[in-house]
Amino acid sequence: MQKTGIGKYVIVLLLFLSTVGSTYAQKFSPSSYIAEHKEIAQQLMVETGVPASVILAVAIHESAYGNSRIAQHLNNHFGIKGKNNSRAIRSAYKGYSSVKESYLDFISFLKRRKSTTNLFETSDQADYQRWVGGIARSGYSTTKTWSSKVLATINRYNLDEFDHQQASKGTLAKAAVQEKQEDLLLSAMEKDDSSISFRSSQSHVVVKGETLSSVAKRYDTSIESLKRRNNLQSSKLSIGQRLLL
Numbered sequence: 001m002q003k004t005g006i007g008k009y010v011i012v013l014l015l016f017l018s019t020v021g022s023t024y025a026q027k028f029s030p031s032s033y034i035a036e037h038k039e040i041a042q043q044l045m046v047e048t049g050v051p052a053s054v055i056l057a058v059a060i061h062e063s064a065y066g067n068s069r070i071a072q073h074l075n076n077h078f079g080i081k082g083k084n085n086s087r088a089i090r091s092a093y094k095g096y097s098s099v100k101e102s103y104l105d106f107i108s109f110l111k112r113r114k115s116t117t118n119l120f121e122t123s124d125q126a127d128y129q130r131w132v133g134g135i136a137r138s139g140y141s142t143t144k145t146w147s148s149k150v151l152a153t154i155n156r157y158n159l160d161e162f163d164h165q166q167a168s169k170g171t172l173a174k175a176a177v178q179e180k181q182e183d184l185l186l187s188a189m190e191k192d193d194s195s196i197s198f199r200s201s202q203s204h205v206v207v208k209g210e211t212l213s214s215v216a217k218r219y220d221t222s223i224e225s226l227k228r229r230n231n232l233q234s235s236k237l238s239i240g241q242r243l244l245l
Helices: 002-025 030-048 052-063 069-074 099-112 128-137 146-156 160-190 195-199 212-218 223-230
Strands: 203-205 242-244
Touching: 030 052, 030 099, 030 160, 052 099, 052 128, 052 146, 052 160, 128 146, 212 223, 223 242
Parallel strands: none
Antiparallel strands: 203 242
């Protein structure tokens, strides 16, 4: 009787450990991953023009929606290779201090590669197919079916809905920011602060469609002043670029 009791205890313990292990291994489901990371994807879309659907789909594909070993131990959700200081696993993939940092580096990765940087100038944030095709042609993955799998992920979970939802919200947010900046400028002028000293502490993040000329006009300054303040050699701007005013 005693052995039978111990046997049952061992079986229960093994089942418990198995359940805990499965829970750890499957931290996210597709729906829970999307719910947790859609906001950072939409924020990056507004700031840089990369569709939120593309950001989410690549992350889901490369990290098994957050359940891969490099996602769990290195916060790497995009399969970008590089150095890491992990003692938990040995890997050629890059380590990050947070998942958000991994998302930010994905955008930076696309910007710093010559084969994808042109996408920021030629592709609309609603044209996710063009973005996926361009990233695939750049050699982001050596797997021939990579682009079709990423596109299938977008279609399966209707991720393109986030592209259109945030577009309208982003317009409202941009208008709110502009109104706040104008209120601050008016307040500064009423206190007889110089507009130059006020602008020196401000910055502007470039959005799609803006030029150096339109930014200069918006803040009542000159193109040459913006070039000089930001050490620009040309008038070309990049989406997401921060300008000192």
